[in-house]
Amino acid sequence: MSLPTYTQASHEEICQPLPFVTLQSVRVTISQCCPDQRCVWTYFSEAHLVVVATVHRPQQQQQQQQPQQQQQKERKGRKERMDEGFDWIARGYGKDNVKLLYVRREGRVHSIKEYEIKTELTLNTDKDYLTGDNSDVIATDSQKNTVYILAKRHGVVSPEDFALLLCSHFLIKYPQLTKAQVHVEEYPWQREVMDGRAHNHSFKFSPEYHHTCSVSQERDREPLVSTGLQGLRLLKTTQSAFVNFVSDEFRSLPDMKDRIFSTVITAAWQYNRSTGVDFGKIWQLVLKTIQDKFAGPAEMGIFSPSVQNTVYLIQKSVLMEVPEVSQIQVSMPNKHYYPVDLSKFEGMENIENNEVFLPVDKPSGNITGTLGRSHIIKAKL
Numbered sequence: 001m002s003l004p005t006y007t008q009a010s011h012e013e014i015c016q017p018l019p020f021v022t023l024q025s026v027r028v029t030i031s032q033c034c035p036d037q038r039c040v041w042t043y044f045s046e047a048h049l050v051v052v053a054t055v056h057r058p059q060q061q062q063q064q065q066q067p068q069q070q071q072q073k074e075r076k077g078r079k080e081r082m083d084e085g086f087d088w089i090a091r092g093y094g095k096d097n098v099k100l101l102y103v104r105r106e107g108r109v110h111s112i113k114e115y116e117i118k119t120e121l122t123l124n125t126d127k128d129y130l131t132g133d134n135s136d137v138i139a140t141d142s143q144k145n146t147v148y149i150l151a152k153r154h155g156v157v158s159p160e161d162f163a164l165l166l167c168s169h170f171l172i173k174y175p176q177l178t179k180a181q182v183h184v185e186e187y188p189w190q191r192e193v194m195d196g197r198a199h200n201h202s203f204k205f206s207p208e209y210h211h212t213c214s215v216s217q218e219r220d221r222e223p224l225v226s227t228g229l230q231g232l233r234l235l236k237t238t239q240s241a242f243v244n245f246v247s248d249e250f251r252s253l254p255d256m257k258d259r260i261f262s263t264v265i266t267a268a269w270q271y272n273r274s275t276g277v278d279f280g281k282i283w284q285l286v287l288k289t290i291q292d293k294f295a296g297p298a299e300m301g302i303f304s305p306s307v308q309n310t311v312y313l314i315q316k317s318v319l320m321e322v323p324e325v326s327q328i329q330v331s332m333p334n335k336h337y338y339p340v341d342l343s344k345f346e347g348m349e350n351i352e353n354n355e356v357f358l359p360v361d362k363p364s365g366n367i368t369g370t371l372g373r374s375h376i377i378k379a380k381l
């Protein structure tokens, strides 16, 4: 089978003789590859596979010898450093804030994705740091160029799919890498609606909240994908209380049976796999869960006895509804709105005030938690 490098083709067209390559698990190693073992596949989308490299076996054998020599050098270098009294805790280098707008044009209907991307690579050598030998360094400028070239070649579907594509590309193309990490911040563009109709090519910036994602992949390991939702500011005027907390000489806050509840939510969750996951759909589901557990039904809302309880209800619901999520962190600063004390003003001594509030930006409470699945946590103990 003769395959060009960097070809986009359908599963049926190229991998017909490989029954084990399914669209659910298409990240295959060289040994699992086509019968002549010449190509490496990576996941692109539900409908497509992408050849990210064409590898000939002799090259592969050469590459296997290289790491052994390299490892010996590494060990020697490490021993020298240890003798000097220090060692690396972490190292890596890459490009920050790589800005990308991708326009998908399907006839007259266009879609956009705007991202700010950070790449970080870790080499199996530290000779660049120690001696200034750059021979294994993939310049941060080349990392930036890779973002644009892969976007053009393979398109951009979601932050997670694009970050996974970049990580696997870096690891397959450069054998000197031990780890690739990609972080993506999505700009929140929404399609314009004109007279009730979705516009073909006009968008409005909706900065209420945004999507983030990080993929970290070590050589010969599954990529670790985590996704985030940031900046969702919410406020409700009732159905929130905070009572029966510790009462001692440090307490000045009264019991509040009916208070304003406002927060700026950050959520971050990790996936237990990286293929066959509809990342966009899950992101929308987490957003809806947060809104449901904070606001509740339109007429009556949902009662919150504390921010802590609301954090937990959101996390529990996501873990129950999305089996692909292994753990979720939610942070909810408590943006305080205190009733202004009007009783000191003449004639207002006995007037109840549940209308005029002082928004207090700082300090704010900070309530956070990470909830995981107990069988995984137990297994790690």
Ligand SMILES: O=c1[nH]c(=O)c2[nH]c(=O)[nH]c2[nH]1
Binding pocket: 242, 253, 305, 306, 307, 308, 334, 365, 367
């Ligand atoms: O929901 C709350 N949890 C707290 O722990 C706390 N502490 C506080 O002063 N107000 C609140 N509200």
